[in-house]
Amino acid sequence: xxxxxxDRQDAVGGGKxxxxxxxxxSHLPFNIRALVFVRERGIIVLWLLxxxxxxxxxxxxxxxxxxxxxxxxxxxxxxxxxxGVGIGAISGALDLSVPGVAALAGVVTGKLITLGQxxxxxxxxxxxxxxxxxxxxxxxxxxxxNPLVVTIGTLSVMSGLAAVVSGGYxxxxxxxxxxxxxxxxxxxxxxxxxxxxxxxxxxxxxTKTRDxxxxxxxxxxxxxxxxxxxxxxxxxxxGFVITGCCSALAGxxxxxxxxxxxxxxxxxxxxxxxxxxxxxxxxxxxxxxSLPKVLVGAIILATIGDGLTIAGVQPYWAxxxxxxxxxxxxxxxxxxxxxxSDRLVEVGSMSTHVKDGKG
Amino acid sequence: MSQTTPALKLSNIxxxxxxxxxxxxxxxxxxxxxxxxxxxxxxxxxxTLLKVMSGAHRPTHGTIEVNGQATAFHTPKDAAAVxxxxxxxxxxxxxxxxxxxxxQLGREPLRGFPFNIIGFVDHKAMQRTSAEQLSRLxxxxxxxxRPVEMLSGGQRQVVAISRAAVRVMESGGVILLDEPTAAxxxxxxxxxxxxxVKMAQQGIAIVLVTHNLPLCYxxxxxxxxxxxxxxxxxxxxxxxxxxxxxxxxxxxxxAM
Numbered sequence: 001x002x003x004x005x006x007d008r009q010d011a012v013g014g015g016k017x018x019x020x021x022x023x024x025x026s027h028l029p030f031n032i033r034a035l036v037f038v039r040e041r042g043i044i045v046l047w048l049l050x051x052x053x054x055x056x057x058x059x060x061x062x063x064x065x066x067x068x069x070x071x072x073x074x075x076x077x078x079x080x081x082x083x084g085v086g087i088g089a090i091s092g093a094l095d096l097s098v099p100g101v102a103a104l105a106g107v108v109t110g111k112l113i114t115l116g117q118x119x120x121x122x123x124x125x126x127x128x129x130x131x132x133x134x135x136x137x138x139x140x141x142x143x144x145x146n147p148l149v150v151t152i153g154t155l156s157v158m159s160g161l162a163a164v165v166s167g168g169y170x171x172x173x174x175x176x177x178x179x180x181x182x183x184x185x186x187x188x189x190x191x192x193x194x195x196x197x198x199x200x201x202x203x204x205x206x207t208k209t210r211d212x213x214x215x216x217x218x219x220x221x222x223x224x225x226x227x228x229x230x231x232x233x234x235x236x237x238x239g240f241v242i243t244g245c246c247s248a249l250a251g252x253x254x255x256x257x258x259x260x261x262x263x264x265x266x267x268x269x270x271x272x273x274x275x276x277x278x279x280x281x282x283x284x285x286x287x288x289x290s291l292p293k294v295l296v297g298a299i300i301l302a303t304i305g306d307g308l309t310i311a312g313v314q315p316y317w318a319x320x321x322x323x324x325x326x327x328x329x330x331x332x333x334x335x336x337x338x339x340x341s342d343r344l345v346e347v348g349s350m351s352t353h354v355k356d357g358k359g
Numbered sequence: 360m361s362q363t364t365p366a367l368k369l370s371n372i373x374x375x376x377x378x379x380x381x382x383x384x385x386x387x388x389x390x391x392x393x394x395x396x397x398x399x400x401x402x403x404x405x406x407t408l409l410k411v412m413s414g415a416h417r418p419t420h421g422t423i424e425v426n427g428q429a430t431a432f433h434t435p436k437d438a439a440a441v442x443x444x445x446x447x448x449x450x451x452x453x454x455x456x457x458x459x460x461x462x463q464l465g466r467e468p469l470r471g472f473p474f475n476i477i478g479f480v481d482h483k484a485m486q487r488t489s490a491e492q493l494s495r496l497x498x499x500x501x502x503x504x505r506p507v508e509m510l511s512g513g514q515r516q517v518v519a520i521s522r523a524a525v526r527v528m529e530s531g532g533v534i535l536l537d538e539p540t541a542a543x544x545x546x547x548x549x550x551x552x553x554x555x556v557k558m559a560q561q562g563i564a565i566v567l568v569t570h571n572l573p574l575c576y577x578x579x580x581x582x583x584x585x586x587x588x589x590x591x592x593x594x595x596x597x598x599x600x601x602x603x604x605x606x607x608x609x610x611x612x613x614a615m
Contacts, residue, residue, distance in 0.1 A: 213464075
């Protein structure tokens with residue numbers, strides 16, 4: 001079996017056909033390569049199909065630069081939440097306290113600005129809320145408690161604190177923040193720049209840097225990584241801190257967009273984010289997932305909302321469609337994984353052991 | 360082989376769990392390049408002894424010498440630092456990551472200045488090093504950027520053992536194997552056996568704990584049998600036969 005000679009060039013995989021996770025597939029049979037391609041890139045194909053579909057249905061209003069920017073603007077906040085939840089999930093830390101952290105960061109920044117503090121200091125304090133929230137979630141979870149339960153608890157604490165800080169009222173008149181809210185630079189909304197920056201930095205971090213690679217590895221198998229002499233808990237903590245920071249950033253961007261900070265935590269944000277993450281095929285069990293696909297997931301949600309609105313369909317249908325789409329995506333992903341696994345066994349010498357809950 | 364300093368030598372090891380004596384005055388040593396089969400029935404103390412060697416357990420009494428130097432292990436990390444690597448039954452690989460990443464995790468090569476400041480990993484060097492290391496061990500598995508989850512059980516075990524091997528190779532080192540073929544089929548077992556022999560040829564000392572008598576007989580130069588925490592046999596394979604070994608394991612044959 002595995003004695004099949006593999007020549008050196010092949011072993012280093014230089015210039016061979018690879019998928020976006022860098023999987024070497026060149027000497028696998030074509031049908032398996034096709035299946036792997038659909039599983040790895042399916043979401044992008046799906047998005048292109050949606051674009052085509054709405055371009056025809058909503059002709060001539062959908063396919064325009066202005067509407068494209070509208071979609072990106074609409075996707076921005078979900079994309080930031082999804083980046084946080086996505087990186088958290090990849091590192092094995094599913095964090096539900098996201099909306100609470102966002103609300104608290106927003107009102108703290110808003111309060112400081114209304115108290116006359118400099119804007120940069122207020123923003124820094126808001127982001128710091130994210131770091132602290134991540135550390136708290138992380139330290140408690142590392143004690144061996146279930147992250148879901150812990151973060152539901154901190155969700156309550158954070159949104160409660162947000163109400164305490166703001167006295168229960170929305171803090172209005174944050175016009176100082178329009179530079180990162182409604183402002184446009186070179187005709188493009190500022191949120192689009194922020195999202196682009198966040199995803200470029202995040203993707204480079206996860207795929208190119210030592211800490212990022214270890215973060216992903218810890219999500220996949222913390223015990224294995226610990227045995228190699230790497231401080232696993234430190235990376236698990238880092239996952240929570242990144243989620244916290246993204247949540248805080250989303251909170252600040254929301255406040256900047258509407259120029260007021262609401263203490264109300266919006267549960268919709270976490271569910272939108274989770275939908276984008278699940279559409280992107282990120283395993284909630286940790287260890288696998290690609291950040292660019294999470295971005296496509298967030299954009300797909302915005303595309304559906306926008307396309308249906310232009311067509312005059314009641315907006316509730318957007319929610320229904322997204323739900324159906326997500327479940328379909330999960331089912332297809334599971335089926336494909338199973339089929340690829342079976343095919344690999346047939347081909348011999350290889351098998352993919354599909355772990356439960358890792359589909 | 361017995362003239363050189365043992366790579367790992369344990370003298371008069373005792374380990375008590377409350378009133379239970381898990382290990383009772385056990386002497387054990389392994390030479391560089393030697394494969395020692397460590398046998399015994401369930402509860403005989405072989406896993407406990409292995410844990411003492413790997414630093415997971417501290418013995419109540421007794422001394423440990425690595426290459427002639429007396430040492431004390433407080434954690435598996437201490438043992439790893441002096442070139443002793445344990446390969447666990449449950450593999451401990453990161454499934455979704457490729458072979459190269461799994462081999463280099465914890466010692467990833469960085470790119471040159473200025474990229475090293477932010478910790479940019481040199482993926483090409485990682486794959487090249489991995490390919491070189493495996494070919495030095497005579498291992499041929501799959502392309503280095505194939506995720507571990509797409510490998511067969513035997514290939515995975517080979518990757519896990521190779522990782523331990525390359526980590527101890529510079530220092531000569533000791534590899535502790537706990538049932539390395541327990542979950543594998545015939546051909547896959549061959550693959551792992553071959554690797555174990557090659558590692559010994561490279562001068563690595565190997566301690567092989569197993570229930571699989573034929574495997575032990577195929578590979579080991581020397582066989583050590585434990586029974587109820589005591590060493591009852593320590594004999595070159597050529598000087599004994601399987602029946603005697605079974606006798607020692609079950610306690611039917613008297614201790615040497």
